[in-house]
Amino acid sequence: MVSSEAAPLAKTGGLADVVGSLPAALQACGDDVAVLIPRYGSIALKGLRRVFDHLPVRLGSARYDCSLYQAPGEFPFYLLDCPPLYGRKGLYGESGVDYPDNHIRFAVFCRAALAVARGVFKTDVFHCHDWQAGLVPAYLQTFAGDPTFLGVKTLFTIHNLGYQGLFPKTILPEVGLDAALFRSDGFEFFGNVSYIKSGIAFAGAISTVSPAYAREIQTPEYGFGLDGILRSRAGVLSGILNGVDYRDWNPETDQFIPARFSAHDLGGKRVCKERLLAELGLPPEAIGRPLLGIVSRFTRQKGVELIAEIAADIVAQDVCLVALGAGDPKCEESFLRMAAEFPGRIAARIGFDNALAHRIEAGADMFLMPSRYEPSGLNQMYSLKYGTVPVVRATGGLDDTIEEGAGFKFREYSGAALLEAVRAALEAFENPGAWREMMLRGMAKEFSWKTSAAAYSALYQRLLGRP
């Protein structure tokens, strides 16, 4: 697996959760899996084992001296080291600004993946995730004559079509890409080079992270300009829903929450709510009233502006809201403004805080995900397990995972539609017996990796022409 993120070492969102837990589930299916990510500056060398010293990557006229480390764990977890490229604070940028050499950073990464497959981990299938790994299939085309890669297949998984890795055409010689592949059925995209389109165009098979999103991305509304090529490749495109790693996200064993609970004994959930209110400076009297939670990357995708639209209406219902997120400075400010306007009702924490994310999942009564689009979404599945009833927009994976009786859905992307769904949830909350039933229905749901890993494994076999 070639990925820019894998939990617990490098994470900005759900991609990390997926690449951090799918390999073990695949191993249980009998596959041998290794993962390659860059060694970012935030990943300490201490605890890693150096497994390969000289891994020079030549791109155009430049040479990047890389080496390879391995992290301890259930499967070979490799880290590509090249301090001038990856030894920085951020994964993709800092203070909301992308690094100017991301095209080189992830081109070197993809070329190095080929070298790792040649010298360290013999590979039948490259499973590439998102645009950062999108060049692997293109480089394989370029080296089609290399006997090392005879019969080697590629699967490209789209976790988010909104991030494309778009760069001007002038980078072609710099990243050593074959100019003949710069065409509309290749990685050319409106005159630019698109790393995600490279994955879509040249991979042997394409998948995305829910069946609904696999359909949606073939439409102009959700296709980000790539719906045409996705329709043309519909025969090899499938949707496999993400699973949840219940070793990390389970209220019965969660080490980050102040009290553990289960479907048989919900007592601990009240303790989690009490502590969460206190931690975020909300009044203890709010314990009897619904507490709404949000944990999100703050981007346009997540529909956070709809929350701002309905904040006053929510507060008017004698309800509290806690939000944790980071990203777009405008979204961050908007949440801080709401918290300032409604003290004792709305609390916002800006930043990335895994432990607090767990405490919100455990302590809230309801979880809001009004996403504009959502390829899979993991937080709504975590919420179900924690008895925190999701209120979601019916799109992508949210539509696939939230059934009536376990959560609330709205369809139109508007504050009014969200408010209607929240009102329905608040009304349901007033009937404790029925609410409890709803929580229990959600807690009984299983989105384990077993089923999804089996689907990926079958896809690898199909690619390799094995029945």
Ligand code: ADP
């Ligand atoms: P996406 O990948 O689009 O961000 P997902 O729902 O698939 O959405 O996954 C998000 C993951 O990132 C979850 O594990 C969630 O808890 C975590 N996460 C998002 N924002 C934060 C944050 N500010 N602090 C801690 N964890 C976060």
Ligand code: GLC
């Ligand atoms: C993306 C999507 C999210 C998905 C995650 C992991 O970041 O936005 O919906 O769950 O990838 O596949």
